[in-house]
Amino acid sequence: MSAALALLVAAFLATAPWGGPLVKALLRHGVGKNIRYDGPASHQTKAGTATMGGLLFLVPTLLGGVALALWVDATLWVAVGAMLIYGALGAYDDLQGLRDRQGVGWLARFKFIWQWALAGLVGVALYLAPESRTLRFPATELTIYLGGWIVPIAAFFVVAFGNGVNFADGLDGLAGGTSLLAFGAFGALALASGQLGLGLFCALLVGALLAFLWHNAHPASMFMGDVGSQALGAGLAVVAVLSGQWLLLPHGRNRRADLRGVVRIVIHHHHAPGFPFEFSPTLHAVIAAQMRRAVRQRHPHRSSGQHCRRRVERIMAARDIQPAGRHLAGHLDHKR
Secondary structure (H helix, E strand, O other), X not given: OHHHHHHHHHHHHHHHHHHHHHHHHHHHOOOEOOOOOOOOHHHHHHOOOEOOOOHHHXXXXXXXXXXXXXXXOOOHHHHHHHHHHHHHHHHHHHHHHHHOXXXXXXXXXXXXXXXXXXXXHHHHHHHOOHHXXXXXXXXXXXXXXXXXXXXXXXXXXXXXXXXXXXXXXOOOOHHHHHHHHHHHHHHHHHHHOOOHHHHHHHHHHXXXXXXXXXXXXXXXXXXXXXXXXXXXXXXXHHHHHHHOOHHHOOOOOOHHHHHHHHHHHHHHOOOOOOOOOOOOOHHHHHHHHHHHHHHOOOOOOOOOHHHHHHHHHHHHHHOOOHHHHHHHHHHHHHHO
16 A cells, blocks of 8 residues: 555656646647537637646556556556557547537547447457456455456446546546546555555556646646546546456446445445445446337437427426427427
8 A cells, every 4th residue: 555655646746747848838739629619608718728638647657557567467558558549549539629620529420430449459458367357246255257248348338438538528627536536446446455556557547647637627727638538438447347346437427426435345345244335327227228229229329309308398497498498399309
């Protein structure tokens, strides 16, 4: 534990001073955020803020991860490789967004294909690491050997959390702060389970994220961009699978509640019987909804007009503008 804390502090002290020069370098090369045309009006004031700031924590994490993989734990090559390729994928998306004045960037339907292709490679690499094939049930001695099933499971989590962290990157400090808590919790679990290399990797990333948050806290002088969010999501998924504790991945509608569950597991590790936490039903609800869509031969991602109508009616009724709500809802229902 002392080695992890020392590495965390060292990563923060070594990374934080580079934030100012990185912001200047990014702005000098015109790497300023284009805000999406359909985003909130309050976000338009952030246009021109340096983006791709995720390089601030990604570069030291990759360098430190290579050192840990060479001298401490070779399985960390999977985490380093996943963060590298998803960081490169995110960097390409950021560059496309800079060329598009509306801030849309790389179209999701094309990016999604590449995400799944690369996630499949990550899943195969995780299968080659024997530790990742075992699922551990939190706070119990129960384990399940998954074998080759870990490939699609890992691929799903890499894509899901690559996009999940990306969606969370909408407010100053939000994606970085929640990711810091998640990596810190999994790092503590890894150290408690005797996985020294994985615990040190998480400590390294937490220290680098703290340095990033120094410059990303409101008002942010830089945004992490897709280069940071995609790398963080993929890294979190790989760390969770390597630890065998991926049931604890935050997946609920209330992410803070999920993270509290992970922290409670860390506190009660090997001390309390049963499951001292609550699983959020949201992930299971999403899976069930996708199965219903497949049976009814509906598009897996496109919202139905009926669903949009119900949401619009609730929002408009809450704001006491039912006539406009009915008109728009009728239009959506017609489009269905």
